[in-house]
Amino acid sequence: MSIVELKMPKMGESISEATILNWLKKVGDSVEEDETILEVATDKVDSEVPSPCDGVISEIRFEPNEVVEIGTVIAVIDADGEVVSKTSSSDEVQPEKSTQKEPNPLVQTKTKSTTNSDFRILNTGDNDGFLSPLVINIAKKENLSIEEVQSIEGTGEGGRIRKSDIIQYLKNRKYPLPSRPQTITPKSTYNTPPINFVEGKDRIVEMGRMRKMIADHMVYSKHTSPHVTSYIEVDVTNIVNWRNAVKNEFLEKYGEKLTYTPIFVEAVAKAIAAYPMINVSVDGDKIVVHDEINVGMATALPSGNLIVPVVRNADEKNLLGLAKKVNHLANNARNNALKPDEIGGSTFTISNVGTFGSLMGTPIINQPEVAILALGIIKKRPEVITTEKGDEIAIRSMMYLSLSFDHRVVDGFLGGSFLRKVGDELEAFDNNRKIELKDMRKG
Template identity: 35%
Template sequence: MDITMPQLGETVTSATITRWLKAVGEHVSADEPLYEVTTDKVDTEVPSPIAGVITEILVTEGSTVPVGERVAVVTEDAAATGASKSAASPKASAQSAVGDELSVQAPTPVKGLVTSPVVRRLITQRGLEASEIVGTGEGGRITRHDVEAASPAPKKAVTEPKPRMERGDEVIALSNVRRITAEHTTRSKATSAHVYTSVEVDFEQVERTRRAHGAEFREQEGFSLTYLPFIARAVADALHEFPIVNSSLDAEQMVVHHALHLSIAVDLDFAGLVAPVVRDADGKRLTQLAREIRDLGSRARAKRLKPDELVGGTFT
C-alpha cells in the first residue's frame, strides 16, 4: 500500500519530513508513529494507516513534499503472507497500470484560487494579485512555490555578519517552529501597534478555592488544579463584557469575533513556542477548561497536535 502525505490541516499544503521512525524491513502497527514532519504551523508525528512491513521509503529526511504525494510503501500483513502464493493476473496488472496513469495526471492549472492564510499573506507582501497567479496545488490552489515563482523574493543587499565564535561555544540549530516564530515576531513588531499595560490582581479568593477543592479535583481528574484555568475563565468573562477587545484588523476594517477561541501558549523548551486553541472558551466551565488546557499542552510537548488546533485563535 502506498503511504501518502496526509492532509494535516485545512491550511497545510505541504510538509517536511524531519525523521523516519521506522526503517525498510521493519514492521509497523496501525496508528503507530511512522515519521515526523514539520509544517509552518507545528511539528508532529504521522502514524501509519495500516499494519505491515515497510518495503520502500521514497522520500529522504529533510525533503518537503505536497499533500497526497507518496512517501513510502508498506506491505500489509495479510498481503505479505499471501504475496508468495499468487501473482497478479495480466488483466489486473493492466487495470492497475491504467489506474496509476489516471491517478498521476496533473490537474489543470487554475488562476486565483487561494485557501491558505500563509499564502494570502505572502501574496500581499510580494505586491501580487491572486488572480494573476497560476495555482499548481490540489484543485488549483495557489501554493507558496507558485507565489515565489511568480515573484522571487529580492536578495538582501547587506548580509549581517555571523556571531563571533569562541572556543567552547555551542551551536544549536533552530527548529522550524522556533525559526517561524522569530520571523512572525519580527514582522509583528514592524506591522502591529504595541501597547503594554499591567494590572495588579488579588488572587486570594482563587487561592482559597484551589486549597479547598484541590485534593478532590486531583482525585477526580488525575492532575492538579493550576491558576491557568482561572485566568482563562476570567479572560472569557471579560471579553464577553467587552467584546470589542475580541477583535482583529483585516486590511482597513475591524472584525469583532462573536466566537471566543483562546490561544494558550505552550513552552516547548528548545523546540520553540506554540499556542494551541481552546475553542468556544466562553461556553465552558472551569473544569472543562482545565481538561482541555492540560490535554493541548501534553499533546503539544509530545508532538501530537494537529495543525488545525493551532489556528483560529481570537485572543492569546
C-alpha cells in the same frame, strides 16, 4: 502481492500540504501496524505518520525536506511481508519514483537563491501579509521578485498565498515581471555591530525549524503592530484561598488538577464578552470582529520552544470544562502530541510569565490577534486594605497583569478598560464557590 499505499494524512481543516522531516524506516524494512514510519511537519505542528498495516516497505516516493500535498501517496507497503533487497531497492525503485513524480511537480528542485530578506515581511494585498516559510523558500529558490509574489492570487484562508498557488504561477510563468520602482523606506545605513566569536570557547548552535518560525513570527508582529503595554496590580487572595481549600476535593471528584490557568481563562472570556472589540483581527483597512472567543495559552515545550494551544469557545465552558481542556492541552504539549486543530484559530492569547518567576512581562502580540495578556507571579505582600474598621495592613496575594495591544485599532480607553475588567473579575472571584457535581454543566 498485496500492495498498500501510504498517503500523506489530513492534518487539520486548513492544512493542504506538509513537509517530510525524516524517514524512520527505509526500503526493505519490516513495519508493524501503527508503528511510526516518518515524521512530517506543517506550519503549525510536527506529527508522526504510522503504518496502516503490517508488511515491508517496498517504495519511498519522497525524500526529507520535500513538500507533499495531503492525500498524495508517499510510500508503498507490501502487506504480504515479502522482503525487498536493500541493495537493489535504491537502484530499482528510483527510476520508478522519478517517472511518477514528473507529472505532479509538487516540489521545485532549482538551486537558485536570493538574499532578499524582504520575503519575511510582505504586504501581499488582499491577505494579511504573512507568508509561510514554505512559500518564502520556494520564492527564494525560484528568484521571484517581491512584485511577482504580490501579483499571485492566493486561494488560502483570507486570500493567503499557498504553496499550490505559487507552483501554479511558476508553471504558467513565461518571463519575470518587471520590477516597479522601489518607494519603500531607504535601507538603513546603520552598520550591524560585529559579533565576537572566540574560537575554542564560544560555540554556534543552528536554529531548528520551529525556532526559525518563532523568530519570523515575532519579528513580523513587531513590524506589523505598534505595541503598547498597560499594567495593573490585582489582589487574588480570594482565588488563592479558594483553590487551596478545594483542589484536593476537585481532583478526587473529577480526576482533574485545579490550576490557576482555567480561572484566568474564565476571567479573560468574561472580559472579552464585555469588550468584544478586543477580540478582533486587522485585514487591511477592515476590522474582523470574531464571534467565537478562542483563548490561546502560550506554552513552553520541553525543547524550550513556544507553542500556543487553544481553548475554543472558552465563554461556553464552566470551570470544570475549562480545567479539563487546559489540562488536556498542557499534557499534549508536554508530550509533543498536540494536534493541528488544537493549535490554530486563537482570537486572544494569555502568557503566564509568573510560571518562570517573572513579576511581569511585555508580551509580543500573537498575530493576527490585536492583544495578549501576561500574568505575573503571585506574591504575598503587606497591603493597605479598607475594612469596616477603616484602613488596615494585611498580608495579601498580589499579581501584576500586563496587556500588550495593537494601537492601530485598540486605543488606551479600550485596552485599559478591558484590562481592568479582567482584574475586576479576578478580584470578585466567589470565595464560597461550590464544586458540587450537580451544579456543573458538561464542559
